[in-house]
Amino acid sequence: MKDLVALSGGHTLGFAHCSSFQNRIHNFDATHDIDPTMNPSFAASLRSVCPMHNKVKKAGANLDPSPVAFDNAYYKRLLQGKSLFSSDQALLTAPKTKKLVSKFAASQKAFEKAFVRSMIKMSRISGAGQEIRLDCEVVN
Template identity: 55%
Template sequence: MALKLFSVMIFLVLNVSFSKAALDVHYYDRTCPNAEKIILEAVRNASMHDPKVSARILRMFFHDCFIRGCDASILLDSTPQNQAEKDGPPNISVRAFYVIDDAKAKLEQACPRTVSCADIITIAARDVVTMSGGPFWNVLKGRKDGRISRASETITLPAPTFNVSQLIQSFGKRGLGVKDLVALSGGHTLGFSHCSSFQARLRNFSSVHDIDPRMNIEFAQTLRQKCPKPNKDRNAGQFLDSTASTFDNNYFKQLLAGKGVFGSDQALFNDYRTKWIVESFARDQSSFFREFAASMVKLGNFGVIENGEVRLNCGVVN
């Protein structure tokens, strides 16, 4: 995995009008000056043993922020009285919670009751992108952890079958525009999917087409071999980008070639509202990096709460 920790330096200090609590790049400068260093070390150590950590942390960040805002509600464990987000159907395959727990344990030793689990996820998401060769940006900090987590709310996450209109509506509810949608979809450059999320595109797609006609036919045949029917291998699947361990713009190049794995991915190239952005990012990686970093800051400040807490254990409320 490429280690380009400062490949692109993007300093973003935004005044986010839809956040309820003020965030600050220097929030922990006095109370926990080594916070980001401790988090980076935990992420780096985990990545050395599991190459999928980067994709899993980035997905965790998206799935956390898209439900109740970035409040670490995805980390809360289920109880006999409540099924939490992490056990909702879209989150069953979210992994690497142990990385956040490891960072939290070290932070509690260094500066007790100070760094929120929500900030840990947000910083870790930036770190996995940078470690994989993507852009660096300053993370605004000072989030508080939420106390509510419901599995039933995970049905609002964007699905891999969504069309562009559905995607625009979903992202719009989080204060994100069309360019944010396309840029953040580029996070799939580190992604992996099990067959269940795209196999409907490979067989009996419609009454007219056996295979989704938007797919490159050779690519579709390759996926059919990886996902036979019936498929007894639950771990079978496909990387969403042919350079899956490197954060780059190859994801967009694949869309131009009809090699998007998800229907929602390929739809971005087949809709006039998003096609030009896909083409722009496919041509210019630095443009993609700039927009991705800006959109990550924007999403990271969605729904920030001021009446939360700093959990001592990320899996349970205080």
């Protein structure tokens, strides 16, 4: 569980296209247009960049305000309801993972230490003949 929360911090880097989070800002469910766990003003800003029938292929949003800095801003934003992905927001649904999110939001050093430990642990996983993708969206 700690590895999952620590490695999710990799979402402090990068950019997401509208298609990756569109389901949270338009027609979320039968009773909500926007995911109720999402900060309303954040959702509104995303909707302005990603309208319902978005045709702009490169439209989207940075994963956090410092998309090229490896920092703990991701966790801070997550606690504010400002995450793009529902998988990230789900980290707040269980008390143990929420506690870790809070810990990493409060301490850059704790996040970095956990991330390094988890990344090393993950590097030991054998792919059993599977390839590591150079681009997550495309099979090598």
